[in-house]
Amino acid sequence: MDGAELVSRAVQGDEAAxxxxxxxxxxxxWRLAHTLLRDDFAAExxxxxxxxxxxxxxPTFRGDAAFxxxxxxxxxxxxxxxxxxxxxxxxxxxxxxxxxxxxxxxxLRVVLERAIAELPDAEREAFTLVDVLGYxxxxxxxxxxxxxxxxxxxxxxxxxxxxxxxxxxxxxAL
Amino acid sequence: MSDVHERCRDLVLGGDSxxxxxxxxxSECQPCADLAERVVVVRRIAATLAARPxxxxxxxxxxxxxxxxxxxxxxxxxxxxxxxxxxxAAAVLVLALAVxxxxxxxxxxxxxxxxxxxxxxxxxxxxxxxxARLRIDGTTTAVVSGExxxxxxxxxxxxxxxxLHYRGVTDVADAAGRPAAMVPFEVTVxxxxxxxxxxxxxxxxxxxxxxxxxxxxxxxxxVLELLRLPKHDLRLVATDDGxxxxxxxxxxxxxxxxxxxxxxxxxxxxxxxxxxTSGAAITTTASMRLYGFxxxxxxxxxxxxxxxxxxxxxxxxxxx
Numbered sequence: 074m075d076g077a078e079l080v081s082r083a084v085q086g087d088e089a090a091x092x093x094x095x096x097x098x099x100x101x102x103w104r105l106a107h108t109l110l111r112d113d114f115a116a117e118x119x120x121x122x123x124x125x126x127x128x129x130x131x132p133t134f135r136g137d138a139a140f141x142x143x144x145x146x147x148x149x150x151x152x153x154x155x156x157x158x159x160x161x162x163x164x165x166x167x168x169x170x171x172x173x174x175x176x177x178x179x180x181l182r183v184v185l186e187r188a189i190a191e192l193p194d195a196e197r198e199a200f201t202l203v204d205v206l207g208y209x210x211x212x213x214x215x216x217x218x219x220x221x222x223x224x225x226x227x228x229x230x231x232x233x234x235x236x237x238x239x240x241x242x243x244x245x246a247l
Numbered sequence: 248m249s250d251v252h253e254r255c256r257d258l259v260l261g262g263d264s265x266x267x268x269x270x271x272x273x274s275e276c277q278p279c280a281d282l283a284e285r286v287v288v289v290r291r292i293a294a295t296l297a298a299r300p301x302x303x304x305x306x307x308x309x310x311x312x313x314x315x316x317x318x319x320x321x322x323x324x325x326x327x328x329x330x331x332x333x334x335x336a337a338a339v340l341v342l343a344l345a346v347x348x349x350x351x352x353x354x355x356x357x358x359x360x361x362x363x364x365x366x367x368x369x370x371x372x373x374x375x376x377x378x379a380r381l382r383i384d385g386t387t388t389a390v391v392s393g394e395x396x397x398x399x400x401x402x403x404x405x406x407x408x409x410x411l412h413y414r415g416v417t418d419v420a421d422a423a424g425r426p427a428a429m430v431p432f433e434v435t436v437x438x439x440x441x442x443x444x445x446x447x448x449x450x451x452x453x454x455x456x457x458x459x460x461x462x463x464x465x466x467x468x469x470v471l472e473l474l475r476l477p478k479h480d481l482r483l484v485a486t487d488d489g490x491x492x493x494x495x496x497x498x499x500x501x502x503x504x505x506x507x508x509x510x511x512x513x514x515x516x517x518x519x520x521x522x523x524t525s526g527a528a529i530t531t532t533a534s535m536r537l538y539g540f541x542x543x544x545x546x547x548x549x550x551x552x553x554x555x556x557x558x559x560x561x562x563x564x565x566x567x
Contacts, residue, residue, distance in 0.1 A: 107300070122313075229257070239289065240285070
């Protein structure tokens, strides 16, 4: 059964079809949730919440966007709600302390994660969707609900900030 | 040279660094070459961040179990409660679209002629588009059967030629945030008449005050038309992709108003309206996004045989 038929059946109330959709899209939802929340437990809860909300909202799904995009938009909203509640815990301080003790890409990953966490919300989200999770600008724009041109400018600003913030570490890596 | 430099910088940061002009410029401009190299490394490292850790093996099973559990525990909304919740959702929908000027308070400042003219052009352009699809997400607090509840609503619809159709879902939670119910709802507005669909599939006519606001719902441009009135505190922010963001406040009564932010795209079309109540005992936030301008839509009143009554205005839950 192809994706479109599966979605169509799920929208009409076919629970087995919805469960197949869950199995197909759970990993993608997890990647987004974990990247945004940076916590295994919180990401798992967010994915479960996202599927519960998606299940409730299925009657409103009109197919204007792909099901995967629609689901990721729901997952994103769930994660943002959780981040608002736990804003103070986004940047673990011990990561910064580890940086100087590590070398190579592993160290850069730590530095980059910290720098990403310090980006303005919209830029962090855009960078995460496009450069971390690998979505096209158009798909990322659909998930966030902004024009592709806005997504492009947000990603560009994020890259510029990150390239500047990681200047010394990157020079060592080049 | 500086134009080339800026263009190169824009393309590099935008991820278009394989463009011939960029390659040519980078070969002779050390700052751009450095930037291009740093962006490449940032993107290479970023791409490795998503790979860890992998999703738990039983994540899908647990998500499915979660869906089943929460549906089983869901409170069924009784016929007596449903119209009030549906009314609240419908009212919030209307408020999300309609900004009502007037009242005693006058916020400081007035829109500049340039800003008002620009907004008027946007209003006209949006109206000329003829139709649009819309998505609305929001939350509000309402009093239902004497209890304060939190409503989170989301859904999609379309509007055209003085008509609106919107279908969504409202999640109802108690004051502590515990889920209490889920209410699908559907609203149709034609001219000054509005209907809400009941859970049994029949429709009820929406009475005042929702219907009184209905004319303001009917076209997106009417929201911006209201900005011509000199009672708004306006702020214009140019965004770097050529779009514009306009924020303003509207007072509807002493101590009660709305903070509104409007986004216009480079073609002067209304793209997004965010509304937040200010100074009220309850808080309502709603975000409406418009897209799919000019596409054919078909919106009709519900069949007369399916309309079974009139919603009771006395139970309108947003007044307090």
